Amino acid sequence: MKFVDEVRIYVKAGDGGNGAVSFRREKFIERGGPNGGDGGNGGSVSFVANPQLTTLLDYRYQQHHRAKNGEHGMGSDCNGHGAEDMVLQVPVGTLIRNNDTGDLLVDLSEPGQEYVAAKGGRGGLGNMNFATSTRQTPRFAQDGTQGEEITLRLELKLLADVGLLGFPNAGKSTFISRVSRARPKVADYPFTTLVPNLGMVQYKDNLSFVMADIPGIIEGASEGVGLGHQFLRHVERCKVLVHLIDMGAEGEGRKPLDDFNILNVELKKYSAELASKPQVVAANKLDLTEARERLGPFTEALRRRGIRVYPVSCATGEGMQALMDAVAEVLFTGRTEKIHTEAPPKRAAAAPAKKASSAKQAPVKKAAAKKAPAKKVPAKKAAAKQAARRPVAKKAAAKKAVAKKAVGARKAVAKKSVAKKAAAKKTSRKPVAKKAVRKAPVKASARKPVRKTSAKKSAAKKSGGRR
Numbered sequence: 001m002k003f004v005d006e007v008r009i010y011v012k013a014g015d016g017g018n019g020a021v022s023f024r025r026e027k028f029i030e031r032g033g034p035n036g037g038d039g040g041n042g043g044s045v046s047f048v049a050n051p052q053l054t055t056l057l058d059y060r061y062q063q064h065h066r067a068k069n070g071e072h073g074m075g076s077d078c079n080g081h082g083a084e085d086m087v088l089q090v091p092v093g094t095l096i097r098n099n100d101t102g103d104l105l106v107d108l109s110e111p112g113q114e115y116v117a118a119k120g121g122r123g124g125l126g127n128m129n130f131a132t133s134t135r136q137t138p139r140f141a142q143d144g145t146q147g148e149e150i151t152l153r154l155e156l157k158l159l160a161d162v163g164l165l166g167f168p169n170a171g172k173s174t175f176i177s178r179v180s181r182a183r184p185k186v187a188d189y190p191f192t193t194l195v196p197n198l199g200m201v202q203y204k205d206n207l208s209f210v211m212a213d214i215p216g217i218i219e220g221a222s223e224g225v226g227l228g229h230q231f232l233r234h235v236e237r238c239k240v241l242v243h244l245i246d247m248g249a250e251g252e253g254r255k256p257l258d259d260f261n262i263l264n265v266e267l268k269k270y271s272a273e274l275a276s277k278p279q280v281v282a283a284n285k286l287d288l289t290e291a292r293e294r295l296g297p298f299t300e301a302l303r304r305r306g307i308r309v310y311p312v313s314c315a316t317g318e319g320m321q322a323l324m325d326a327v328a329e330v331l332f333t334g335r336t337e338k339i340h341t342e343a344p345p346k347r348a349a350a351a352p353a354k355k356a357s358s359a360k361q362a363p364v365k366k367a368a369a370k371k372a373p374a375k376k377v378p379a380k381k382a383a384a385k386q387a388a389r390r391p392v393a394k395k396a397a398a399k400k401a402v403a404k405k406a407v408g409a410r411k412a413v414a415k416k417s418v419a420k421k422a423a424a425k426k427t428s429r430k431p432v433a434k435k436a437v438r439k440a441p442v443k444a445s446a447r448k449p450v451r452k453t454s455a456k457k458s459a460a461k462k463s464g465g466r467r
Helices: 172-179 256-270 289-304 320-333 345-355 358-375 379-463
Strands: 006-012 045-050 064-066 086-091 094-098 104-108 114-118 149-156 162-165 197-202 208-213 240-246 279-284 309-311
Touching: 006 114, 045 094, 045 104, 064 086, 086 149, 104 114, 114 149, 162 172, 172 197, 172 208, 172 240, 172 320, 240 256, 240 320, 256 289, 279 289, 279 320, 289 309, 309 320
Parallel strands: 006 064, 045 086, 162 208, 162 240, 240 279, 279 309
Antiparallel strands: 006 149, 045 114, 094 104, 094 149, 197 208
16 A cells, blocks of 8 residues: 555535525415425534554545535425535544644544534524514525635654664664564665554563654755655654664765764754654664674764664664663653763863863863872982982072173173273374364465475476576
């Protein structure tokens, strides 16, 4: 049978019958008076939750549902026959919404629950109801009212206690076939499961619960990749979610930790309430060699987050009992100790240190420095060595101070000598300037006879040296 979980239908209730206008006409009876009967009521359209149904397939091909109208009234005080109500059977867990506004009208979550979607019209009154002492022959009657009509959208959410989530080919169908009598299709290609499958799990002490296996979810399901989010509505009612991780996944970039993160991201995009439900993590396909090699890093990574991993093999049944015990404890008692674990103290403290600022890192280093001496056993020897080094350090400091003083004294003497030389130069320059001024006229007078002798010599040369 084809699985259909969402349909749109149109329902119309029956109209009420009209009242009759009639008068009594019999032999030897004069003025018999009005005897028109009332009209019958129209049929209503109602929905009933049937636990024997699991799909809305019947409403996929028949989308218009009309109830019968009530019969009209007749003479001789005869009322019209009321129409029977139309009862539509739907699976338990069906949500009925107004297609125009999207408002939720009712959630049929219990077997036998009934809801009237469209109420039938009321029948009209005949003319016999309007006869009075002053109006003994009414020639009118009341018409029946019309029945309600509405367009509805039916959504099916399966009633399950535990939901199986995972990538395609993670082993969900094999898992549910091992723990229950459900026999879904199992194959070695992606998206083998196209519709949700329900299985009744018989647990210990006469306890049982329903498990739902939905099609695989991949990255980008919120944008319509793969089969999208359309089947996640079937696990919204679940109290516990089981994340089945494929430890032997093959392909580019397929890692168990990445698959776990992608599943949680897609759950948050669909519904924050669904993502906050208790999650039991199961690492599947431990019968493979490469799966056992990946189990250690994956378990350690989730342990840092405080999540416990249950290694299982759906093919061989290894680890299935421990996993079912954890699921049953969360489901029936609400305790989550078995699905959580304590994170390592060292790594938990190192993780926030990386995110902290440089100002917050300083006290961490100081604390480490204080803890270091506690590990050293020979503390007396270290103290003796430090005491022996103290006088040596004091002498070196005294020598440095003396050397600094000597250097300072030398610099002061050098500064004084430089100042004296500068002052001597200033005093020696003043008299030299005065002498140069006084000798200036002497030099001028000495130059005049030189010029005369040169003139005489030039005249003698012209005369040939004769006088």
